[in-house]
Amino acid sequence: MAPRAPRTPSRPVGTVTRGTTNPNRLRRMDRWIAATHGAALRRSPAPLAVDLGYGASPWTAVELLLRLRTVAPHARVVGIEIDPARVAAARPYEREGLTFRHGGFEVPVPGGPALIRAANVLRQYDEEQVAAVWERLCARLAPGGLLVEGTCDEIGRRHVWVALGPEGPRTVTFAARLGSLERPSDLAERLPKALIHRNVPGEPVHAFLRDFDRAWAAAAPYASYGARQRWIRAVRDVSADWPVLGGTSRWRQGEVTVRWEALAPRLG
Secondary structure, eight states, rough: OOOOOOOOOOSSSOOOOOOOOTTTHHHHHHHHHHHHHHHHHHSSSSOEEETTTOOOOOHHHHHHHHHHHHOTTEEEEEEEEHHHHHHHHHHGGBTTEEEEEEETTTOOOSSOSSSSEEEESSGGGHHHHHHHHHHHHHHTTTTOOOOEEEOTTTSSSEEEEEEETTEEEEEEEEOOOOGGOOGGGGGGGGHHHHHTTTTTTSSSHHHHHHHHHHHHHHHHHGGGHHHHHHHHHHHHHHTTSSEEESOOOHTTTTEEEEEHHHOOOOOO
């Protein structure tokens, strides 16, 4: 017997977003997911990933399937949108392994997804709503599943996301096209909703970006070898005081990942 979809409200949970999207907008997030979560996806015979709130065009869901299948050939993707017109417009792009459904934060798919990606969705919500949405989405994950929620600019040059498991938030990742980055704190404008209003003195995320800027400035001599080498040096230096994860292979991509508890909001 096929698994039943979870019982969902009569109306999808959430509100319609602006729907802005572009091809390759989420490539940095996708690369990180494939690199860090690929092994977990491969352990499942048919891992299900959800592109939640893919927007007015289905490009990000199409690209997510292609990128996940480089590490998990049997991966499937369901694109979920709260606007039924967007679902209808996406249906012609369905193919083996890719479908589209009308829904919201209730995530109307059978079973628990191995991955839920929600990019540029919570930007329009109040900060006080974020924790409840995170809890709801994490409760939908399969055991060992991953929720990735974050924000990027319109063409994906700057991106910051939070990775969460069923137990809650784990890490924050900052990612950038280094050739267009003047200083690490330029990424502050793309902090996810849980952190965007916390970039103020007294908050950990503000202190981290301050220290990262200082390390970037100290690494200026490495700029003669390219922005990538300068970034790697700056990340190495800032990791002396902050719980930075990963290694050079990820830093070379213009990424830095920090444990959530080090950056979590502290003030009321």
